[in-house]
Amino acid sequence: MDKFKIYTSMQLKRAVKLFPAAVFSSLLIFISLALTALMLFRADSSDEGKKKVDIAIVGNTEDSYLGFGIGMLNNVDTAKISVNFSYMTEAEAKAKLAGGYIAGYMIIDEEFIEALGRGENIPLTYVSRTSSGGFIEVLVRDAADIISSVIINSERAIYAMQAYMNENGKRAEIDAWTQRINMSFLSLVLSRKNAYEIKIVDGFKGAKFLEYYASGLMIFFTFLLGIGSGLFLIKRDMAVYRLLYTRGHNEASQVCGEYLAFFLLLAASVLTIILAVSAGAAFAHIDISGGNDNFRLSIMGFFLKLMPVIFMLAAIIFFIYESGRNIINSVIAVFITALSLSYISGCLYPADFFPEIMQKISALLPLGAGLRYLLAAFTGEDGTKYLLIIISYTVIFLILSFGFRKRNIKKTE
Numbered sequence: 287m288d289k290f291k292i293y294t295s296m297q298l299k300r301a302v303k304l305f306p307a308a309v310f311s312s313l314l315i316f317i318s319l320a321l322t323a324l325m326l327f328r329a330d331s332s333d334e335g336k337k338k339v340d341i342a343i344v345g346n347t348e349d350s351y352l353g354f355g356i357g358m359l360n361n362v363d364t365a366k367i368s369v370n371f372s373y374m375t376e377a378e379a380k381a382k383l384a385g386g387y388i389a390g391y392m393i394i395d396e397e398f399i400e401a402l403g404r405g406e407n408i409p410l411t412y413v414s415r416t417s418s419g420g421f422i423e424v425l426v427r428d429a430a431d432i433i434s435s436v437i438i439n440s441e442r443a444i445y446a447m448q449a450y451m452n453e454n455g456k457r458a459e460i461d462a463w464t465q466r467i468n469m470s471f472l473s474l475v476l477s478r479k480n481a482y483e484i485k486i487v488d489g490f491k492g493a494k495f496l497e498y499y500a501s502g503l504m505i506f507f508t509f510l511l512g513i514g515s516g517l518f519l520i521k522r523d524m525a526v527y528r529l530l531y532t533r534g535h536n537e538a539s540q541v542c543g544e545y546l547a548f549f550l551l552l553a554a555s556v557l558t559i560i561l562a563v564s565a566g567a568a569f570a571h572i573d574i575s576g577g578n579d580n581f582r583l584s585i586m587g588f589f590l591k592l593m594p595v596i597f598m599l600a601a602i603i604f605f606i607y608e609s610g611r612n613i614i615n616s617v618i619a620v621f622i623t624a625l626s627l628s629y630i631s632g633c634l635y636p637a638d639f640f641p642e643i644m645q646k647i648s649a650l651l652p653l654g655a656g657l658r659y660l661l662a663a664f665t666g667e668d669g670t671k672y673l674l675i676i677i678s679y680t681v682i683f684l685i686l687s688f689g690f691r692k693r694n695i696k697k698t699e
Contacts (some may be wrong), residue, residue: 515548594677
């Protein structure tokens with residue numbers, strides 16, 4: 287035990303010497319991530335999800351039934367994006383489309399109207415600038431299908447009623463029945479619950495936007511610190527470790543001593559950045575002290591909750607360097623692993639928008655468990671399950687590091 291304490295003390299001294307360089311690299315990485323986060327916050331607060339999509343209607347809409355069918359569609363919207371229909375000539379619509387003022391236009395020409403009179407089902411023509419298949423494109427094309435269906439069915443019902451009234455000598459009642467049918471279709475369309483099934487997906491696991499991305503980006507940031515803090519993990523001549531091994535410092539003793547020092551170096555770097563951000567926010571009169579609607583933990587409370595995740599990440603980074611052939615390979619492996627695991631785990635993009643099987647896998651991954659553990663701290667849910675997963679991964683990667691250290695020592699014999 288005395289030998290382990292001495293060896294650990296030596297590693298702590300190394301960590302203290304490397305601390306300024308680790309903090310400097312942490313600042314560079316943090317600035318890059320802060321710019322990314324800023325863009326995310328701007329995207330969230332831009333209110334883009336609530337703006338209307340402008341669609342032009344081209345053609346003869348003076349027919350009383352067509353006017354009814356088109357007009358009532360302005361009252362149909364989706365959860366956050368609604369479609370605003372306006373009437374234009376085809377020349378005006380082309381000019382507006384070219385200038386980007388409208389998303390597209392629908393053509394209601396004489397052929398369409400004549401087909402309605404014959405009872406034929408001809409879809410509306412929709413013109414747009416691109417066929418990229420984006421969300422807006424899909425929404426608008428679905429809207430075109432709705433318009434076509436509403437108009438065709440309302441026209442069929444009214445024409446059938448008129449034919450019946452004419453054949454049975456009730457022409458005087460046509461106007462009254464036309465009004466009744468119009469109101470019947472109107473009540474169906476204006477009842478949004480009958481037209482749409484709105485499903486709201488809580489991609490943030492009950493946390494606020496700021497809480498979710500502060501947790502996810504901090505996990506990603508801490509993992510990336512393995513690039514700068516990796517100076518501590520660069521292996522010297524393996525003969526030194528072989529000598530330590532022969533003098534009673536086995537692979538477990540070596541790895542645990544180095545790992546504890548590296549964990550403290552990593553945690554100190556993260557804490558320094560968090561305190562610097564907190565001081566900067568206070569200077570700019572921005573309240574991130576916690577206990578408010580946007581961020582329900584204090585700065586130190588958040589850091590303390592982050593500690594088990596740092597403990598796990600330190601073990602993963604240690605294993606990557608221990609198993610790597612050289613410093614270049616290890617740095618590349620840290621970056622690729624951090625980026626890929628962060629994305630799949632939901633740190634950069636909510637995992638709830640992935641396929642269901644990916645959501646289940648995400649929750650079991652190291653970073654996925656870490657993210658859900660932090661979010662549980664904000665929402666007040668029980669995060670014990672994820673804490674156990676974090677501890678399990680820490681133990682697993684340390685044991686793997688023991689094996690690789692022993693293998694590397696054996697190679698020097």
